[in-house]
Ligand code: ADP
């Protein structure tokens with residue numbers, strides 16, 4: 001075997017570059033983060049050919065003295081942390097001291113910088129990690145870093161670069177994330193000499209959100225605010241009808257840092273839980289503030305992952321904040337056209353310029369741009385517009401907690417919207433067809449009954465306080481190692497809702513009792529589903545969530561099926577019970593319970609109007 005030797009610095013920088021500099025967007029992110037850390041309030045990013053030819057970031061921040069500028073290009077040179085303790089109380093975006101040397105080792109790199117108090121600035125030129133020249137120059141105060149021919153000396157990396165549009169998408173998304181988190185900074189993004197985005201400085205964070213995420217979103221945003229001991233949660237949630245097919249619309253900030261954290265993401269999704277279907281993701285800006293010594297940002301060189309000391313509490317705070325914002329901010333799921341939502345009109349309209357800019361730059365494809373569906377309804381082949389239920393839940397009528405018997409109670413005819421629908425009939429023994437003032441309404445009988453049944457079960461489980469009921473024949477459960485470890489950790493939470501689950505040697509468990517409201521469900525698959533969900537999220541579900549998951553599964557089993565003939569009286573009872581629901585518009589899994597065609601949509605489809 002060859003002898004062990006210390007790598008030459010240029011080579012070790014190149015290796016570090018492999019972790020820090022994945023693609024042009026990572027260069028932009030690192031440079032812009034440095035500008036933010038330097039206190040800039042104006043940052044201009046210029047890109048040539050998707051970042052292959054050119055990446056330039058200019059700021060009006062603190063600048064650097066000549067010696068500091070030279071030092072900044074050495075590995076592990078940073079002005080941001082000094083001592084071990086600092087690593088656990090990081091307040092700046094950078095701290096590893098790796099970005100500049102890494103980028104300089106895989107490009108042709110020019111750093112030009114001047115402190116406001118210095119007469120002359122410094123320019124340092126580096127190619128492939130080797131300093132070519134250092135000279136005095138006249139430059140404006142601040143720092144400008146120019147990166148040309150990225151990866152020119154690492155052909156393998158170069159090959160991984162995607163099309164210009166793809167790389168620009170990543171750059172634009174990354175910058176949008178930073179801009180969302182720093183409304184007090186003016187940002188510009190140019191590509192091949194054209195202005196793509198300009199976000200003017202603002203003191204109003206909501207204004208920046210609307211500017212970045214799109215003016216169309218404005219009236220669907222609801223503010224979120226919750227303070228707990230472990231975390232303060234702020235930001236905005238969008239109404240569930242604005243949804244995406246990926247999680248890219250969920251922007252998470254932890255102490256000002258834009259991160260992709262699966263725990264927080266999971267908590268956000270949980271906050272929406274019944275309001276979105278499988279595969280739908282919401283649009284959210286979640287700003288989390290946690291004590292600096294309770295979060296570890298040094299998990300990955302690119303710093304987009306974090307770890308929380310009080311993971312469970314942070315998760316709970318986020319889920320709670322999202323849920324509360326949705327419940328309080330959402331207007332009733334009206335079957336008749338409602339008032340337009342004016343609450344967020346207040347978000348400034350000063351960003352018209354942005355729309356114009358976006359139009360003039362068609363090559364800039366943000367992958368997470370709102371889809372047709374996100375903008376309102378879905379468009380069917382016929383050209384008719386399906387109107388989905390607006391959003392979540394109606395304020396519950398006062399004093400609703402009467403325990404109700406579980407199979408359905410007699411109808412209440414309380415004068416609700418569903419009960420007032422004029423019944424036309426049943427289609428394919430699956431959908432209930434009705435007429436309303438606002439058009440033709442179809443109700444999915446299974447989804448609707450699932451919702452009704454779910455809420456009845458939930459009330460019952462609350463009143464009975466989840467008493468345990470011993471199983472006549474205990475059931476055994478064989479799990480794999482991961483699942484077994486997860487279940488072990490969750491046993492206490494299970495116990496609190498009425499499950500008695502004991503280890504049974506190896507990875508087997510024995511279930512001795514279950515909550516009494518759960519007597520009919522299939523246990524094994526259900527518990528496995530709950531464990532899998534928890535594993536995917538990296539957190540233990542709270543007892544409340546465990547209970548709700550179990551209820552959903554039960555409701556699904558107990559509800560009337562599709563392809564079942566219903567008598568008129570049964571349908572009428574179903575409609576009346578739907579009115580009693582807190583969230584009548586979605587089944588527990590988030591599917592809509594009803595859809596509607598307006599008369600205009602029908603007329604359009606029949607060519608009666610254009
Ligand atoms: P880090 O950000 O982790 O400290 P970098 O390699 O990104 O490491 O930067 C090294 C150092 O260079 C920073 O700590 C900072 O002192 C200095 N620096 C980098 N960019 C700028 C800038 N735009 N303005 C002022 N100083 C900068």
Ligand code: MG
Nearest residue numbers: 030034094099
């Ligand atoms: Mg940095």
